[in-house]
Amino acid sequence: MQQINWTALIIFIVLFALITVLGFIAAHWRKGDLDLLHEWGLGGRRFGTVITWFLIGGDLYTAYTFIAVPALAFGAGAIAFFAVPYTVMIYPILFLVFPRLWYVCHKRNYITASDFVRGRFGNRWLALAVAITGIVATLPYIALQLVGLQVVIGGMGVSGSGYAGDLPLLVAFIILAAFTYTSGLRAPASIAIVKDILIYITAFAVVIAVPIELGGFGKIFAAVPPAKLLLASPGLHTTGAYGIYATLALGSALALFLYPHSITGILSASSGHAIRRNAALLPGYSFMLGLLALVGFFAIAAGVGAMPQYAAGFKQFGNNFAVPALFLHTFPSWFVGIAFAAIGIGALVPAAIMSIAAANLYTRNIHREFINGHLTDRQESQIAKWVSLIVKFGALAFIVFVPQQFAIYLQLLGGIWIIQTVPTVMLGVYTRWFNDWALLIGWAIGIGTGTWMFIAAKLAPNYPLAIGGYTLPGYSALYTLVLNLVVAAVLTLLFNAAGKAQPDETVAADYRP
Amino acid sequence: MNTPRERQSGWSWWYLLLLIQFIGSLWVPFYNKIDPTWIGIPFFYWYQMLLVVVGAILTAIVYFATDA
Numbered sequence: 001m002q003q004i005n006w007t008a009l010i011i012f013i014v015l016f017a018l019i020t021v022l023g024f025i026a027a028h029w030r031k032g033d034l035d036l037l038h039e040w041g042l043g044g045r046r047f048g049t050v051i052t053w054f055l056i057g058g059d060l061y062t063a064y065t066f067i068a069v070p071a072l073a074f075g076a077g078a079i080a081f082f083a084v085p086y087t088v089m090i091y092p093i094l095f096l097v098f099p100r101l102w103y104v105c106h107k108r109n110y111i112t113a114s115d116f117v118r119g120r121f122g123n124r125w126l127a128l129a130v131a132i133t134g135i136v137a138t139l140p141y142i143a144l145q146l147v148g149l150q151v152v153i154g155g156m157g158v159s160g161s162g163y164a165g166d167l168p169l170l171v172a173f174i175i176l177a178a179f180t181y182t183s184g185l186r187a188p189a190s191i192a193i194v195k196d197i198l199i200y201i202t203a204f205a206v207v208i209a210v211p212i213e214l215g216g217f218g219k220i221f222a223a224v225p226p227a228k229l230l231l232a233s234p235g236l237h238t239t240g241a242y243g244i245y246a247t248l249a250l251g252s253a254l255a256l257f258l259y260p261h262s263i264t265g266i267l268s269a270s271s272g273h274a275i276r277r278n279a280a281l282l283p284g285y286s287f288m289l290g291l292l293a294l295v296g297f298f299a300i301a302a303g304v305g306a307m308p309q310y311a312a313g314f315k316q317f318g319n320n321f322a323v324p325a326l327f328l329h330t331f332p333s334w335f336v337g338i339a340f341a342a343i344g345i346g347a348l349v350p351a352a353i354m355s356i357a358a359a360n361l362y363t364r365n366i367h368r369e370f371i372n373g374h375l376t377d378r379q380e381s382q383i384a385k386w387v388s389l390i391v392k393f394g395a396l397a398f399i400v401f402v403p404q405q406f407a408i409y410l411q412l413l414g415g416i417w418i419i420q421t422v423p424t425v426m427l428g429v430y431t432r433w434f435n436d437w438a439l440l441i442g443w444a445i446g447i448g449t450g451t452w453m454f455i456a457a458k459l460a461p462n463y464p465l466a467i468g469g470y471t472l473p474g475y476s477a478l479y480t481l482v483l484n485l486v487v488a489a490v491l492t493l494l495f496n497a498a499g500k501a502q503p504d505e506t507v508a509a510d511y512r513p
Numbered sequence: 514m515n516t517p518r519e520r521q522s523g524w525s526w527w528y529l530l531l532l533i534q535f536i537g538s539l540w541v542p543f544y545n546k547i548d549p550t551w552i553g554i555p556f557f558y559w560y561q562m563l564l565v566v567v568g569a570i571l572t573a574i575v576y577f578a579t580d581a
Contacts, residue, residue, distance in 0.1 A: 078545075084561040085538035088568045092531035095572055218553025230557055231545050242541040249538055273580075280576050283569035290562045 004157040005328075011337025012156065012344065015198075016172070019191045019345055023179030026186040035378045038111055040184035040385065041360040042268045045106065049274040049281070051189055055353075056265040056278060057285045058192030060256065063148030063347035064141075066199070066292055067320050073296025074305075074322040077228025079241065080293055082248045087286035089253035093426075095279035098257060099272035100429045100511040106267075107510045112357075113263050113425050114365035120428050122502030123436035124369055129443050130421050131365035134260040135358045137414030141259070142354045142395035143407040145347040146173075150399070151317050152340040155324035166400050172348065177392050180352045181385050185268055188352040195349050196285075198342035202327075203288045205339075210298045210330055223301035238471040244462050247474035255419040255477060258426065260357035261350060272513060292323075299326040351392065359387035412461045413454055416477040420446035423488050429511065432504050434488055435495040442488030450480035527578040534568040 030046045032039035047055060065083070072080035101116065110116045113134065118127035146169060153168045179187045214220050221229065234240025256262060269275050304310055304325040313321040327339050363384040368375055375383070398407060424439045453463040453476040463476040538561075547555040 078557060081558065081561060084565065088534050088538050088561075088564050091568060091572055092534055095531065095575070096528065216553050218550075221550075221553060221555055229555060230547065231541065233545075242545065245541050246539045250535075276576055276580065280569050280573035283565050283572075286565045287562065290558075290565060294558065 007333035008337035009156045012341045015341035020175050022190050023187040026190040027183035029186050035381050037381045040381045041356050043185040046270055047268050048270050049277045052269045052274050052278055053281050054192045054196050055189045058196050058349040059265045059353045061285045062350040063343045064144045067148045069293050070296035070323045071319040073293050074299050075319040078231050082245050084290045085249040086252045090256050091279040097426050098266050099275050102272045104506055104510045112361050112364050119505045121436040126436050126440045131361045133417050134361050137418040138260050138354050138358045140407045140410035142351050143398045144411050145351040146399040149344050149347040151320050152343045173396050176348045177389050185356055188349045192349045195345040202339040202342045203291050207291045214301050220301040224297050243472050243474045247478045251475040251478035255415050258418050258421050261354040264357040304329050355388040355391045358391045359384040362387045409459055416450035419477040419481050420484050435492040436502055438488045438491035438495050442484040445487050446480045446484030450476050525579045527575045530571050530575050537564050
């Protein structure tokens, strides 16, 4: 690998030291009793519109996104841009559904989506299904954040033989674990502000500097092979790439806010008002994501893939090295340090929120519900702190000992699994019509069929659905969600005719200000 | 927290405006083309970036219309 880039590395380390201090100081920010789970795990629900903007932005637009989306554009072309319509469609969903979830969770002191399901449907097994789905979908996501961190550390020329090469990753993770344990959600919330500002600076610098250097957008797009520039037109009797593009975008959009880390970010807002405002303000991040997707094409046009000094990086990290290589090629070392720190810190923020969210779920919906129902508040927050540590080191072990491709497969499967909670959580916020057991069976069938489709499609998220001579290749998550909904609706009709439903502890007024 | 401005009850016809973002996103054949380009950027790319901005504006309109 190349030599160590000392200037970049020192700036990277200084910025990391800065956010470490910030992470620990954050415990005193908008001070609350961190022995209470809603203080540690939701920041006391105290974040207004602006902090929520940084927090959710830092939470959803992760380091992995900033590495993987341009890498997909670099390797596969236009299909990578599905991330843009995907993030266009998430905000109407945020706007319509999630303020209601916030109100009911605030009024009933629910900390997780599962808490809500337990109260709304009165069925602990349905709540358990939602909790386990959330935890299982989150774990590979945390592991993938480390990939972003690994790539930038490698990009600065820091390497070692065998497991010694993972040492910097371990250091970064110990820092992350320590401040998350101490400060809870306040740590990623405060660090997100620094991280997002750095990311915006980096994105605009690259979008301005590279086209100037390469002679304008016209020349950049001219350098992209025509086959990568647009989606392939579908042949006869198939919706082809169009169907894949649209179903990937819609399915991902429906799934996104059901991830525990998204819900944790939403529930930490100080009002439903702050969430509704953010549905109009958060697209700022989508715009930046679109710009960064174009960076994949910049990397093609700059020709970094063929430059000998980056060959080792591409060999080790594949197309994920496209963005770091372009930064190294374009920017002076000091700015490379800033840009890489933005990505590195960008990995820690979501990783912290994800581990907190998984810890909240375990503590409230597994431990308290099934293991020990008589926890004191202090014990409850203590368990959550320990679980957040276990989860993070589990993710670290995963990325060090297991091939990276497994984490990617599991993360793709996680999307197919988490979307199966749409009927229970998203529709549950609006209606109590569905029967709880019908929802649970629909969920199980959705998970089973989705997993089968993923395997049948040779470990890919798109399944070629065949209906009456037509082939509809598309995102399995969306197809299986439809099946899940149909099953839940039909069984609801049957079960409701057979007997009475479980009591609902929430009332209509809980869902409004 | 319960400011009077936060009245938000049931359905509003303004919400239909949010459908535009879905139609604009999901109708892929409409935008899978090179021309017209804008400062050298193919339609496929600048259209979707524009959609982000339009979506934000529409959401803001619905916010003010239903929140006032």
